[in-house]
Amino acid sequence: RAKLRIEPPTGNIDLNEDKVFICKVEGEAEELRWFDKLGEEIYPDASDRFSLESSEYDLQLLIRNAQVDDNGVYKCTAEAENGDEIERSISIKVIQRVTFDNVISNLEFDESDVATLDCIVTGIPEPTVSWTRDGQDVTRQDRFQKLENNSLVIRNIQPSDAGIYFCVGRIAARNEQESKSIAVKVNYAPRLISPAPEVVFTWLGNPVNVLCSVESFPQATFNWSHRGRELGESANVSIVANGDVSVSVVEVTVDSEADLGEYICNASNRLREVSRSIWVKEGGFPSAPQNLTVEPHSTTAQVSLGKPASDGGIPILGYKLEWKSDGAEWSSKMTESETFQIVELEPFTLYQFRAAARNGKGLGEYSKNVTAKTLSIREYTVSVQL
Known part of the structure; x- marks a missing residue:
């Protein structure tokens, strides 16, 4: 028995797409015809958008520039060898994929x-x-x-x-x-990033970096001034940017007291300007180390000391440790550690010990002398603390 088949079997068409539906005969049949959604027959070259092309065993329906109004059930019919009409329908759905305009x-x-x-x-x-x-x-x-x-x-x-x-x-x-x-x-306008030192200590002849950090978008531009004058192009100024964060660094060489004082950083973009003051001051010498402790042995002594109460505003770089026996000259050793072992001492001998802290400016005042006696070879260790 003859039957009809439509290819493709599904009727989805993208909006504005051209698509062909083929009605094929399986068996003996003739007079293939297509009908639109209203049941009206479609003729070859019926319109600019609908047309037919035929061959011996199929009839092709071409839909051009598919529109939503084309939605509906379309039917293909044929006359079987016994005179009966056979048909096959397809539901046409015009779809539009997600589109951004x-x-x-x-x-x-x-x-x-x-x-x-x-x-x-x-x-x-x-x-x-x-x-x-x-x-x-x-x-x-x-x-x-x-x-x-x-x-x-x-x-x-x-x-x-x-x-x-x-x-x-x-x-x-x-x-x-x-x-x-x-x-x-x-x-957004520049925002000062804290913490940042408001006072920087240095000493005459020593260069020091003064920093100004802000967060902003667009990136901020910087302007520095000192004693009412802008730092010109000759100033050693650099800017480091990482994302929204910008850091301006000016290297100040303190040749005289005129180079000390207030440095003003102005950071701005088109939204606003912010300012901060950083003071460059001359630092002092560190105070004496605290809690000098000596633990004597027969030929060595273990010395421990605490940080000074004040570093003079300049980081501590190390310590100078001195010792001597009665009537002898001071021996000394520089160390970065707060604990140190002195060797090659004489057994059963009275020694004096003292220490001073050192920063970039120089050596500070000495601690009070601590007296300790080394042990004889067979004595037990005794700790002496000031």
């Missing part, structure tokens, strides 16, 4: 603005639209809202809101999902 992929706003991210999403059937960032639905946050036209509004936008947002369109019926990324930048 005129989406701007890079947007820039100023801090505290009401930011609007537009996203026109079309599809057939109509897609649902959501907004995500870092895989999370942003509309659950208080300042974020999706409007009826699917645009995303961010109220009082903050620098922390900068990043990549995704406009996601989904057609659940086809399990179809597409997304479009939008990069958002937020301009």
Whole structure:
């Protein structure tokens, strides 16, 4: 018995697509015909958008520039050898995949603005639209809202809101999902980064770095002044930038007291300027080390000391340790450690010990002398502390 078959068997057509449906005869039949969704016969070259092409065993229906109005049931018929009419139908559905129109992929706003991210999403059937960032639905946050036209509004936008947002369109019926990324930048005025030293100690003849750190977008520009004068191009100024953080470093060489005093850093972008003062002061010598302790043995002594109460504003570089027996000259040793072993001492001998701390400016005052007697070869260790 003759029968008809339509290829392809499903009638989905993308919007504006051209597609051919072939009605094929299996067996003996003749007079193949196509009918549209209204039941009216389609003739060869019936219109610009519908046409037929035939061969001995099939009749092809060509639909050009498919539109939503073309949706419906189309039928192919033929007359079997016994005179009966046979038919096969196909349901034509014009679909549109998730499509994004005129989406701007890079947007820039100023801090505290009401930011609007537009996203026109079309599809057939109509897609649902959501907004995500870092895989999370942003509309659950208080300042974020999706409007009826699917645009995303961010109220009082903050620098922390900068990043990549995704406009996601989904057609659940086809399990179809597409997304479009939008990069958002937020301009904000320079902000001073703390902690940063407000006073830097140095000494005459020693260069010192004065730092000014800010966070901003766009990157800040820096201007330095000292005693009412701008530091010109001859000043040794460098800028290091890492993302939104910029650090300006000016190297100050203190040749005289005129180079000391207040240095003012001004950092600005088009939104605002901020300033901070850094004072360059002459540091002092360190005070004496605290808690000098001597643990004598027969020919050695273990010396421990504590940090000075004051480093003079300049980091401690090390210590000078001195010792002597009665009537002898002072022996000395420089060390960076706060513990030190003195060797080659005479057994059963009275020694005096003292220490001074050293910073970049020089050697500070000595501690009070500590007296300790080395042991005889057979004596036990005794600890003496001032």
